Amino acid sequence: MSGLRQRKGAAAGPATVFDTIKSFDAYAKPLDDFRIKTKTGGIVTLISFVLVALLVISEFVEYWTPRMEPSLVVETARKERMWIDLNVTFPHMPCMLLGVDVMDVTGEQQNDVSANIFKVRIDQMGGKIDEEAARIGHEPISEDKQKALAARRDDPSYCGSCYGSDEGCCNSCQSVKEAYGRKGWSFNPDNVEQCIAEGYIDELALQRNEGCLIHGHLEVNRVAGNVHFAPGKSFQQSNMHVHDVFGFVAETSRFDEGDGKGSPITFGHRVNKMAFGKATPFRNPLDGVEKEGTDVTTTYQYFIKVVGTRYVFLNGTTTSTNQFSVTEHVKSARAADGTGMLGLPGVFFNYEISPMTVVHTQTQRSLGSFVTGVCAVVGGIFTVAGLVDGALYGANRLRTGKVDLGKGS
Known part of the structure; x- marks a missing residue:
């Protein structure tokens, strides 16, 4: 044991x-x-x-997989400029009758914009007529007429009349139009020697049944304003934004009287692209919007609310752009009795800037x-x-x- x-x-x-x-x-x-x-x-x-x-x-x-976390902050940037990228087709509006203007609440105006904005003449099927886009505000002139005009301008003794709108010389139809615009006068090319020599009226008649594709970009103040496509050359008179619609009215009158051929002139349009800021991964609400025009006096208005958007990525890079929402309104500028117009027909993009910014921050678990x-x-x-x-x-x-x-x- x-x-x-x-x-x-x-x-x-x-x-x-x-x-x-x-x-x-x-x-x-x-x-x-x-x-x-x-x-x-x-x-x-x-x-x-x-x-x-x-x-x-x-x-x-x-x-x-990284993911985006959204947050809302108050925009603190000041004195910024904003990029507007646009591409709009007008199937029944000649390029010669159409202009682009920018206005904002600060009083800044960009009349008859030509910098970085281009127009392309198109036929009724949407095909391009001009191989090279001409800048807005400069009327296309045939090669023979260009040679004749160049020879006349080379003559040191030639000084074209400005028809009382300017004391200097106006040696082209365009210079006469600009002189009239500075005076705030309505421009009638029928009796202007330079316009007759350049075939301005014939060119206008030639483009009567064409359309216009306008594309390019604008740089504007980051404040409320509008971009509009309207008939005639624009200018400022007595602190007011004015359009010379003589050619527009004359052409529409000719069509109403039976002189026009093809489709009537209207502001029917298709917005191929409208973006505020750099390219974004999302589709903008105006892209692809199309309006069939039936009346030349129709005014199309789009009211846009622009919201700043910033993307912050894991590698530290930041991309700033804008998103926007839009509502629209269509009305006729024609007076109730049909004898005149109470407003300006055209396509207006009225935008406001939100004080808030959406920040998308890229995160990873x-x-x-x-x-x-x-x-x-x-x-x-x-x-x-x-x-x-x-x-x-x-x-x-x-x-x-x-x-x-x-x-x-």
């Missing part, structure tokens, strides 16, 4: 560090002899592994968040699977017990 006691004491021995650690094991393992494996348990386990794999892959994709998500997926799936397997096993035992007692069906 004493020998046995000595052998028991020797087996027990002093507790080691590993024995101490072993005492903290919260996951006690049953012997294999006490484990029961079932078909339902195998099915539940396979399904669990598939679900875990799918959800872990989903977690990894979400972790690896942290590694800790990814690991936590994976652990939650694995633990949650196997915990639920254990509950399901236990319930199925219990139900199966209950059924088997009833069969053994002769109570099963």
